[in-house]
Amino acid sequence: MNSRRRFLQQVSLTAGAFSASSLFNQLHAASIDSANQRVMGFTNEAIAADEDYWSVIQQAFTVNPNIINLNNGGVSPSPKVVQEAVERYNKLSNEGPSYYMWRILDQGREPLRHKLALLGGCDAEEIAINRNATEALNTVIFGMDLKAGDEVIGTKQDYPNMIQAWKQRALRDGIQYTQISFDFPIENDDNIVAAYEKAITPKTKVIHVTHIINWVGQIMPVQKIARMAHAHGIEVVCDSAHAFGLLDYKIPDLECDYLGTSLHKFLSAPIGSGMMYIRKEKIEKIWPLLCNGQPRSADIRKFETLGTRSFPIEQGIGEALNFHNAIGAKRKQERIHYLKKYWASKVKEVPGVRIHTSLKPEYSCAICGVSVDGLTPAELDGKLFEKYKIHTVSIVWENISCVRITPHVYTTLNDLDVLVNAITTIATAKK
Structure with a gap:
C-alpha cells in the first residue's frame, strides 16, 4: 500500500510547476503574495525603489555572500525553488530513467510550452523548447533555404556565435554576409533603422538583429527594423537572448519572423535552457538542425528531436516562470x-x-x-x-x-x- 501511495505521489508530479502543489506555491507564494499586497496601488517606479519589497525577492536566492555577482548578463543564478525542482526531478528520473523520463516527465513539455507562449504573448504552436539562444538561432540560420548570392545583413556588434554561424553559411553555401557597425550608445531609433536600410541590396533576404546588444546593453528597435525590412520583402531573425524575462514585451509585437532566447539569463531558469519562436506560417520551410522524420512539417515539435535531454531542467523552467510571474514583468x-x-x-x-x-x-x-x-x-x-x-x-x-x-x-x-x-x-x- 505504501509503495503504491508513493508511486501515485510520483506520478502526480507530472502536474509539476503548474499545479496547486507546485514547489513555488510551497516555498515562496505566500511571502511574495504578502509583499505584493503591501505595495498594491504603488506605481512600478515606486516599487522599484522599495527595498523592503525586494528584500523578500532576494531571500529566494542562494547566491554566495562572499562574491558580489554582477555578471548576470552571462548566466543568472536560479532562485532556490528552481534549483530544488531540478534536484527533485533528477532524483525521480534516476529511480527508473526510461520510465519516469519518457512516460512521466516528458508529458510536462506541453503545459510548459503553453506557459512560455503565454509569457511571450504568442501561440504555443510557435514555441520550441531547447537549450539556449545559440541552439535556437543556429536552427534558424542553418535551416533557411538560402542559396549562393543571397545576402544577410547583421552587425559587428552581434553575438559571436551568431556571427560565426552566418560566416559558416557563407563558406558552405556562398551566401553574402554583410556586417554594419554601430558606435553605441545611440539614443535615436531612426538612425539605427536607417543604417540597416542603407545596407540593403536587391539580394538581401534576411536581416539579423540583436534585441539587446550583449556587450553594452543597447536596446535595438526591433519592431521598427522589422517593419522596414518587411516593406522590402526581407525576413527578420531576432536574437533576444538578453531580453526575454527582462523586458516587458510580447514577441508578436516585435514583428520579427524568428526569435531565439536563453531562459537561464533574466528568467533565471535552470542553466542550459532556451526557447525558439517561429511565426506559424514560417515553420514548414525551416529545416530542423537535428534530424526529424518529417523535416518539412509545420509542427514546431520537429525542432525538439534532441534525443535524450534533461527533463529535470525542463520542469525547472516551469518554476522559474512561476517566480517571474509572481513578481510581474514590468x-x-x-x-x-x-x-x-x-x-x-x-x-x-x-x-x-x-x-x-x-x-x-x-x-x-x-x-x-x-x-x-x-x-x-x-x-x-x-x-x-x-x-x-x-x-x-x-x-x-x-x-x-x-x-x-x-x-x-x-x-x-x-x-x-x-x-x-x-x-x-x-x-x-x-x-
Missing part, C-alpha cells in the same frame, strides 16, 4: 533598470570614469559598460575582484572596450554601493 524590468541607473549615475560623475551605455530606459535596462581611463578592461575587472570580490566581465570586441556590469533582482543596494566605492577608489588612484 515590475521586474523597472527594478533592474533602477539598479543599473543607481550605480551608473553615481560613477559617471567621477573624473576618469566613462559610461558606455545610455541610462534612458527606452535604450537600455540591466547591462551597462564602464571603463576607467588608463586601465584596460581586463585590469579594471581584475582590480574589482581582487580587492572587492566583485565579479564582472571585461569586454574587448570590435569598437567596444569596457567592463560589463549586470545586476539582477537579487542584487542589493549595498552591493552596488561597494561597486560605486570600488570604481571611485580605482579611478581616483589613477589620477
Whole structure:
C-alpha cells in the first residue's frame, strides 16, 4: 500500500510547476503574495525603489555572500525553488530513467510550452523548447533555404556565435554576409533603422538583429527594423537572448519572423535552457538542425528531436516562470533598470570614469559598460575582484572596450554601493 501511495505521489508530479502543489506555491507564494499586497496601488517606479519589497525577492536566492555577482548578463543564478525542482526531478528520473523520463516527465513539455507562449504573448504552436539562444538561432540560420548570392545583413556588434554561424553559411553555401557597425550608445531609433536600410541590396533576404546588444546593453528597435525590412520583402531573425524575462514585451509585437532566447539569463531558469519562436506560417520551410522524420512539417515539435535531454531542467523552467510571474514583468524590468541607473549615475560623475551605455530606459535596462581611463578592461575587472570580490566581465570586441556590469533582482543596494566605492577608489588612484 505504501509503495503504491508513493508511486501515485510520483506520478502526480507530472502536474509539476503548474499545479496547486507546485514547489513555488510551497516555498515562496505566500511571502511574495504578502509583499505584493503591501505595495498594491504603488506605481512600478515606486516599487522599484522599495527595498523592503525586494528584500523578500532576494531571500529566494542562494547566491554566495562572499562574491558580489554582477555578471548576470552571462548566466543568472536560479532562485532556490528552481534549483530544488531540478534536484527533485533528477532524483525521480534516476529511480527508473526510461520510465519516469519518457512516460512521466516528458508529458510536462506541453503545459510548459503553453506557459512560455503565454509569457511571450504568442501561440504555443510557435514555441520550441531547447537549450539556449545559440541552439535556437543556429536552427534558424542553418535551416533557411538560402542559396549562393543571397545576402544577410547583421552587425559587428552581434553575438559571436551568431556571427560565426552566418560566416559558416557563407563558406558552405556562398551566401553574402554583410556586417554594419554601430558606435553605441545611440539614443535615436531612426538612425539605427536607417543604417540597416542603407545596407540593403536587391539580394538581401534576411536581416539579423540583436534585441539587446550583449556587450553594452543597447536596446535595438526591433519592431521598427522589422517593419522596414518587411516593406522590402526581407525576413527578420531576432536574437533576444538578453531580453526575454527582462523586458516587458510580447514577441508578436516585435514583428520579427524568428526569435531565439536563453531562459537561464533574466528568467533565471535552470542553466542550459532556451526557447525558439517561429511565426506559424514560417515553420514548414525551416529545416530542423537535428534530424526529424518529417523535416518539412509545420509542427514546431520537429525542432525538439534532441534525443535524450534533461527533463529535470525542463520542469525547472516551469518554476522559474512561476517566480517571474509572481513578481510581474514590468515590475521586474523597472527594478533592474533602477539598479543599473543607481550605480551608473553615481560613477559617471567621477573624473576618469566613462559610461558606455545610455541610462534612458527606452535604450537600455540591466547591462551597462564602464571603463576607467588608463586601465584596460581586463585590469579594471581584475582590480574589482581582487580587492572587492566583485565579479564582472571585461569586454574587448570590435569598437567596444569596457567592463560589463549586470545586476539582477537579487542584487542589493549595498552591493552596488561597494561597486560605486570600488570604481571611485580605482579611478581616483589613477589620477
